Amino acid sequence: MCLRVDHHVILDCTHVGDEVEITVDGKVIKAYEGEPILAAILNAGIKINRYTVKRKEPRGLFCGIGQCTDCAMVVDGKANVRTCITPVKAGMVIKTQDGLAKGE
Amino acid sequence: MLEKDVLVIGAGPAGLAASIEAGKYGASVLLVDLNMQPGGQLFKQIHKFFGSSAHRSGTRGYDIGKQLLKEAEESDVEIWMQSTVIGIFPGNKIAIEKGLDSGEKEMVTMQAKKIIIATGASENAIRFKGWTTPGVMGAGAAQTMINVNHVKPGQKIVMLGTGNVGLIVSYQLMQAGCDVVSLIEAAPKIGGYAVHAAKIRRAGVPIRLQHTIIEAKKGADGCVCGCVIAQVDEHFQPIPGTEETIACDTIALAAGLKPTMDLVKLAGCKLTFNGPFGGYIPLHNERMETSCEGVFVAGDTTGVEEANTALEEGKIAGISAAEDLGLLTADAASDKRAEIWDRLHSLRLGPFGERRMIEKEVVMDEYKERIGTPSPIQ
Ligand SMILES: Cc1cc2nc3c(=O)[nH]c(=O)nc-3n(C[C@H](O)[C@H](O)[C@H](O)COP(=O)(O)OP(=O)(O)OC[C@H]3O[C@@H](n4cnc5c(N)ncnc54)[C@H](O)[C@@H]3O)c2cc1C
Numbered sequence: 001m002c003l004r005v006d007h008h009v010i011l012d013c014t015h016v017g018d019e020v021e022i023t024v025d026g027k028v029i030k031a032y033e034g035e036p037i038l039a040a041i042l043n044a045g046i047k048i049n050r051y052t053v054k055r056k057e058p059r060g061l062f063c064g065i066g067q068c069t070d071c072a073m074v075v076d077g078k079a080n081v082r083t084c085i086t087p088v089k090a091g092m093v094i095k096t097q098d099g100l101a102k103g104e
Numbered sequence: 105m106l107e108k109d110v111l112v113i114g115a116g117p118a119g120l121a122a123s124i125e126a127g128k129y130g131a132s133v134l135l136v137d138l139n140m141q142p143g144g145q146l147f148k149q150i151h152k153f154f155g156s157s158a159h160r161s162g163t164r165g166y167d168i169g170k171q172l173l174k175e176a177e178e179s180d181v182e183i184w185m186q187s188t189v190i191g192i193f194p195g196n197k198i199a200i201e202k203g204l205d206s207g208e209k210e211m212v213t214m215q216a217k218k219i220i221i222a223t224g225a226s227e228n229a230i231r232f233k234g235w236t237t238p239g240v241m242g243a244g245a246a247q248t249m250i251n252v253n254h255v256k257p258g259q260k261i262v263m264l265g266t267g268n269v270g271l272i273v274s275y276q277l278m279q280a281g282c283d284v285v286s287l288i289e290a291a292p293k294i295g296g297y298a299v300h301a302a303k304i305r306r307a308g309v310p311i312r313l314q315h316t317i318i319e320a321k322k323g324a325d326g327c328v329c330g331c332v333i334a335q336v337d338e339h340f341q342p343i344p345g346t347e348e349t350i351a352c353d354t355i356a357l358a359a360g361l362k363p364t365m366d367l368v369k370l371a372g373c374k375l376t377f378n379g380p381f382g383g384y385i386p387l388h389n390e391r392m393e394t395s396c397e398g399v400f401v402a403g404d405t406t407g408v409e410e411a412n413t414a415l416e417e418g419k420i421a422g423i424s425a426a427e428d429l430g431l432l433t434a435d436a437a438s439d440k441r442a443e444i445w446d447r448l449h450s451l452r453l454g455p456f457g458e459r460r461m462i463e464k465e466v467v468m469d470e471y472k473e474r475i476g477t478p479s480p481i482q
C-alpha cells in the first residue's frame with residue numbers, strides 16, 4: 001500500500017530529505033529523512049502505534065500535532081516517543097509500544 | 105539562568121506575529137514550539153482566505169506562514185523547535201523541555217520579563233462505540249497528514265461534521281486523492297459556508313443531514329473498516345431502525361476546537377467560560393494582558409477564531425510587551441493598538457464574525473469588572 005500524495009493541484013510534494021531506511025518491528029521500510037516517523041510508517045500501511053496499558057487496545061494517529069500521545073512508540077530504545085512530531089533519521093529502530101514500555 | 109525580555113510560547117500565526125513585533129522594538133525574544141516546524145496550523149491551510157485585501161484575502165494560509173517565517177528570521181528572534189514549555193512559576197520562571205539536534209531532550213529553566221502564551225487550540229472528540237479505534241481521528245489530523253506530511257491517512261474517508269473545517273478538509277482530502285465517501289451532520293442544515301459545501305456537492309459526495317455516527321467498525325487488523333450511521337430525531341438521539349453501514353478505513357471528526365488552556369491555567373490566569381469561543385478562555389484586556397501581570401495571550405488560546413485574527417492579536421501582545429519593557433512610549437503603543445483593533449473589527453464582520461466581536465467585548469468588560477489591574481504570578 002502506498003499512501004503518499006504525489007500529484008497535487010496546489011502543493012509541491014517533492015521531498016526535501018533523502019530517502020533512507022528505518023526498521024519497524026523488524027521490518028525494513030523506506031522513509032524520507034526529516035519527515036515525521038508517523039508519516040513514513042502510515043505510508044507503509046502500519047496504523048497501530050501502541051497498545052493501551054490495561055485493556056491492550058490498539059491506538060494510532062489521532063491529533064497529528066503532538067497533543068494526544070496516541071502515536072507513542074519505542075524509538076531507538078526510548079519509550080513514549082510521539083511519532084507525529086519526531087523526525088525520521090536514517091537507521092532508526094522503531095517498535096510498537098506495549099503499555100508503558102519501559103524502553104531499553 | 106537564561107534570561108530574555110520576552111518568551112513567546114507557540115509558533116503559530118499569533119506567536120510568530122508577537123515575536124516579530126516585540127523583536128522589532130528591540131526586545132530579546134525566545135520563541136518556543138513543541139512541533140517540528142514553526143507555523144502552527146498555518147501550513148495545513150492551503151485554501152484561499154476570505155475577507156478584504158487588507159487581510160490577505162485570496163492568499164493561502166501557507167503563504168502567510170512563509171512570509172511570517174521570513175520576517176521572524178530577519179528579526180533576531182531565537183526559535184527553539186521540538187521544545188515544550190512544561191512549567192510556569194512565580195517570578196516568571198519557566199521550565200522548558202528543549203529539543204536538541206541529536207534528538208535528545210534537555211530540561212532548561214529560564215526567566216522572562218514578559219510571557220506571551222499563544223498555544224492555539226485542540227480538536228474536540230466525539231465519543232461513539234469504537235471511537236478510539238485506529239483510523240478514527242481529528243479532521244485536523246487528517247489535514248495535517250495530507251497537506252503538511254503528504255501522506256494520506258487512509259483511502260476511504262467518512263467525515264463527521266459540516267462546519268467549515270469539515271467541509272474544507274473533505275475537499276482537501278479529495279484534492280490529495282482520497283475517496284471521501286460521505287459527510288455526516290446531526291443538525292438539519294450544513295454548518296459552514298455555502299461555497300465550500302457546493303464544492304463537495306459538485307464532486308457528487310453525499311452530505312447526510314440529521315444523521316450521526318453511532319459506531320466505528322473494527323476489522324480483523326484492529327483498525328477501522330466501516331462505520332454505522334443512523335438518523336437522529338430533533339433531540340439529536342439516534343432513531344432505532346435507521347442504521348446503515350458505510351465501508352471506510354478512516355473516520356474524521358470535525359466537531360470544533362477548544363482553546364489549549366494548560367499553560368494559562370498553570371500561570372494562574374483568571375478564566376471565563378465562553379461558548380462561541382470554544383470553552384474556557386483567559387480573561388484579558390485590550391492590551392491582551394491577562395489577570396497575571398506581564399502574561400499576555402493571543403490567538404486561539406483566547407478563543408477559537410482564524411489565522412488572521414490570531415496574527416493581529418499576536419501583534420497587540422508584542423506591542424504591549426514592548427511597551428511594558430520601556431521600548432515603546434505609552435502613546436505610540438496605544439496608537440498602534442488602536443490601528444490593529446480597527447482591523448480586527450473589520451475582520452470580525454459577517455454572520456460568524458459579528459458574534460465573536462460582541463463576545464470579545466464581553467470578555468474585556470468582564471476583565472474590567474473582575475480584575476482591573478493585573479497582579480504578578482502567584
Ligand atoms: C488541527 C487544526 C486545523 C485547523 N485548520 C484550519 C483551517 O483549515 N482554516 C482556518 O481558517 N483555521 C483552521 N484552524 C484554526 C487555527 O486555529 C487558526 O487558523 C490559527 O492557526 C490559530 O493560530 P494560533 O497561533 O493561535 O495557534 P496555532 O496555529 O495552533 O499555534 C499554536 C502553537 O503552539 C504550540 N504549542 C502548544 N502548546 C505548547 C507548549 N506547551 N509548548 C510549546 N509549544 C506549544 C503548538 O505546537 C502550535 O504550533 C485549525 C486549527 C487546528 C487546531
Ligand code: FES
Pocket residue numbers: 060061062063064065066067068069070071072082083084085
Ligand atoms: S497523534 Fe496525537 S500526539 Fe501524535
